[in-house]
Amino acid sequence: MKPEFIAERLVPFLEAETGASVRLDGLRSMTGGATREAFRLDAVVERPGQAAETHPLVLLVFRPGGQRAFGAREEFRLLEALGRAGAPVPRPFAAGEEALGRPFYLMERVPGEAIGRRIVREERFAAAREVLPVQLARALAAIHRVPLEGGALDFLPGPAPGEPIAASEVDRLEQLYRAIAVEPHPVFEITLRWLRSNLPASAPGAAPALVHGDFRIGNVLVDEQGLRAVLDWELAHRGDPLEDLGWICVRSWRFGNDRRTLGGIADREALFSAYEEAVGHGVDRAALRFWEVYGNLRWGVFTLVQVRGFLEGIVPSIELASIGRRTAETEWELLQLIEGRAR
Amino acid sequence: MQDRPTVHELLESLGRFLDEEIVPATEGRRQFLARVAANVARLVDRELASEESQLDDEWRRLRAIPALAPDAAEPAGREALRAAIAGATADLARRIREGEVDADGPLRSAVLDHLRRTVRAKLVVSNPAWLAADEGTPATPGGAA
Structure with a gap:
C-alpha cells in the first residue's frame, strides 16, 4: 500500500474519529510482518483555540488472505483490554476498514528497540x-x-x-x-x-x-x-x-x-x-x-x-x-x- | 573433471563477495538478506564437502537398528541411496508414531542415538555454531559424532 494513498484516505478518517482537523507528518513504511504492513506517522490534531496535539502512531494494515485467527478490530479490542489490566502495551488509537479498503488499526508509537x-x-x-x-x-x-x-x-x-x-x-x-x-x-x-x-x-x-x-x-x-x-x-x-x-x-x-x-x-x-x-x-x-x-x-x-x-x-x-x-x-x-x- | 577453481574455491569467493561487497553497501532488509545469502553459500560448500560420507553413515546406522533394519538391497548410486534413506526414515517415523519406540530399552536407545547423529550431521552443514555451544569445540565437516 502506497504512503500517498494512505495519507489521502487516512486524514478524513481521523478527522471523523477525532472531530478535529488532522494533519499527517512523516508517514513512511516500517518493517512489517508476513500478515500485515506497518507504517509510522505523526497525527497532528488541531482544535480551534487549542494547542495542536501530536500523536506518534503506528499504522498496521492487514494483508488480504493470510492465515490469522482474528482481525484488526479484534486486536484493537485486545489492546484496550490489556491496557485496562495494566499490561505494558501500546495505547490503541483507532480502528477501521472502509477508509483504506482493508482492515487496519492505529496505535501509539512507543520508542524502544525490538531487534x-x-x-x-x-x-x-x-x-x-x-x-x-x-x-x-x-x-x-x-x-x-x-x-x-x-x-x-x-x-x-x-x-x-x-x-x-x-x-x-x-x-x-x-x-x-x-x-x-x-x-x-x-x-x-x-x-x-x-x-x-x-x-x-x-x-x-x-x-x-x-x-x-x-x-x-x-x-x-x-x-x-x-x-x-x-x-x-x-x-x-x-x-x-x-x-x-x-x-x-x-x-x-x-x-x-x-x-x-x-x-x-x-x-x-x-x-x-x-x-x-x-x-x-x-x-x-x-x-x-x-x-x-x-x-x-x-x-x-x-x-x-x-x-x-x-x-x-x-x-x-x-x-x-x-x-x-x-x-x-x-x-x-x-x-x-x-x-x-x-x- | 572441471578446471580450477574448485567448487569449494568458487563458493568461498561468492561468500566473500556477498560479505565484503554487498553487505556493507546495503542496509535494512536487503542487508539482512545479503547476510542470509552469504550463509547459504557457506552452507552449500559444507554440504558438498560432507554429503557423501554423511549419506553413507546415515544408511549404515539405519541398517544397524535392531528390528528396523531395512531389507532393501544395497542402493547403487547417490540418488538410490537418498531414496533408501528417505524410505527407511518414513518407516522409522511411522513406528515411533505407533508407539513402538516408547519403552525404554535397546531399541529406544538405538533410535535416539541414530536421531542424534543424524541431526548432528544436518547441523554440521547448516549451523556448526549451534553444536559448538553444546560440545565446546567447533564442529567440522566429517568430524566424528
Whole structure:
C-alpha cells in the first residue's frame, strides 16, 4: 500500500474519529510482518483555540488472505483490554476498514528497540538486561490476569469448554504438522509421544487464561531502562499461561547467547521465580519443562510452515529457503531436552 | 573433471563477495538478506564437502537398528541411496508414531542415538555454531559424532 494513498484516505478518517482537523507528518513504511504492513506517522490534531496535539502512531494494515485467527478490530479490542489490566502495551488509537479498503488499526508509537540481537548483545542494554526478568514476569502476570468473561474477547481461539488445555494444544500442533510437513521428521514424532506422556496435570475445570502466544525477545520493545511494551499479538489465544513462559526460553530466541536460557539475557529461573512472586503462587517446574519442549516443537513446525511457502513458490525468498535448514536446530534442542541434557 | 577453481574455491569467493561487497553497501532488509545469502553459500560448500560420507553413515546406522533394519538391497548410486534413506526414515517415523519406540530399552536407545547423529550431521552443514555451544569445540565437516 502506497504512503500517498494512505495519507489521502487516512486524514478524513481521523478527522471523523477525532472531530478535529488532522494533519499527517512523516508517514513512511516500517518493517512489517508476513500478515500485515506497518507504517509510522505523526497525527497532528488541531482544535480551534487549542494547542495542536501530536500523536506518534503506528499504522498496521492487514494483508488480504493470510492465515490469522482474528482481525484488526479484534486486536484493537485486545489492546484496550490489556491496557485496562495494566499490561505494558501500546495505547490503541483507532480502528477501521472502509477508509483504506482493508482492515487496519492505529496505535501509539512507543520508542524502544525490538531487534533481539541488539537487546541481547549491546552494551547500552546491560542495565536493562538486569531488570528485564522481573519486568517480563510482571508483564506476563498482568497479561494472564486479563478477564476473559463478558464476551468482548470471545474471538480468541482456545480449547472447547471442558477440554484439557495442554492436550488440546498438542492436538492442534500435531494437526498443523501433519498438514504441512513434506518429509518425515522422526524427532518431531518422538517429541509428540513425549509430550503426550508428560502432559502437565491441570486443576480440574481450570479456566484458560489469555496467552500472548509469541512472547519473546524480538517481540518486546526495550530501552535502556528495560521493558517498554509488549508487541505482536496476532497469535494470542486462550490457553495455559505457562505456555508463554516456556516459549520465551526456546533456544532459537537466545540470539546466540545460548547459556542464558531466558531469551539470551538471564537464567530461565530468574523469570520463573519472579513470575511466582507476581502471581502469588508457586509454578510446577515439570510443567514449565513441558511447555519449553512444546515451544521448541512449535517453532520447529513453524519453520516447516515457512519453508512450505518457499517450496510451493508462493514466497520465493532466500530467507524462507534458508529457514528450511533451521528445522534441525529445533530437533537438536528437542533431543537435548527429552534426554535431560539441555541446560 | 572441471578446471580450477574448485567448487569449494568458487563458493568461498561468492561468500566473500556477498560479505565484503554487498553487505556493507546495503542496509535494512536487503542487508539482512545479503547476510542470509552469504550463509547459504557457506552452507552449500559444507554440504558438498560432507554429503557423501554423511549419506553413507546415515544408511549404515539405519541398517544397524535392531528390528528396523531395512531389507532393501544395497542402493547403487547417490540418488538410490537418498531414496533408501528417505524410505527407511518414513518407516522409522511411522513406528515411533505407533508407539513402538516408547519403552525404554535397546531399541529406544538405538533410535535416539541414530536421531542424534543424524541431526548432528544436518547441523554440521547448516549451523556448526549451534553444536559448538553444546560440545565446546567447533564442529567440522566429517568430524566424528
